């Protein structure tokens with residue numbers, strides 16, 4: 001609330017609300033109403049809730065995507081090396097500034113991130129409420145029913161992904177996300193439709209940039225004390241953390 005008050009005071013002095021998410025929401029919230037009077041469309045509680053949603057939806061999800069990507073690259077050193085070669089080729093060595101153009105060329109890295117989202121996506125279930133009586137797979141579902149879509153299970157369904165569904169095989173994404181499985185929308189890590197993840201492109205960019213920084217500086221493996229126990233605590237995460245052994249590469 002203190003931050004919001006600061007922004008409102010700055011706006012009164014004609015300095016504007018600021019150009020970040022909070023600033024944009026405060027700006028949009030002060031629109032002209034009937035008779036040219038300023039009316040607030042959202043209450044301050046709504047705005048604070050919206051900020052919390054972004055913090056929650058945007059932070060742990062991407063952090064755990066990176067955690068699981070490090071786990072999979074640590075346990076598949078051949079892919080770790082392939083990605084390092086791609087990163088050095090497209091983005092240059094440590095110290096070379098990162099550009100969006102170079103990040104967009106990281107095809108293998110993108111494939112690994114999608115395979116990570118498939119096997120260890122942060123959101124393991126999506127809830128939806130039916131707006132009308134409907135039928136799903138022969139089951140009648142009355143209006144108002146809350147249904148759970150078990151995305152983590154669906155991501156490992158052999159009928160959809162093939163007999164190797166349980167294995168880490170980023171190559172399945174070589175011809176694009178829509179061609180990786182028997183169904184073009186088989187990957188539901190960011191959900192689909194009008195309420196799908198608003199931050200998915202940002203998350204992928206953030207994850208790629210972080211992997212670049214790590215891969216061009218370090219070689220890593222999973223420490224022997226690691227215990228494989230994925231657990232859902234709002235997002236899917238390793239129950240006992242992910243201890244990693246880092247080796248600084250020759251610069």
Ligand code: HEM
Nearest residue numbers: 057058061062065122123127189190191195197198199203
């Ligand atoms: C790897 C990272 C991420 C994953 C796996 C992920 C996954 C998802 C999923 C599955 C949903 C739909 C949830 C539902 O309908 O029940 C969702 C919604 C959302 N995500 Fe993400 N997300 C990620 C990163 C981000 C980031 C970085 C941001 C913001 C900067 C973000 C903001 C949101 C918001 C605001 C919604 C709600 C959209 C709406 O209801 O219209 N997410 N996310």
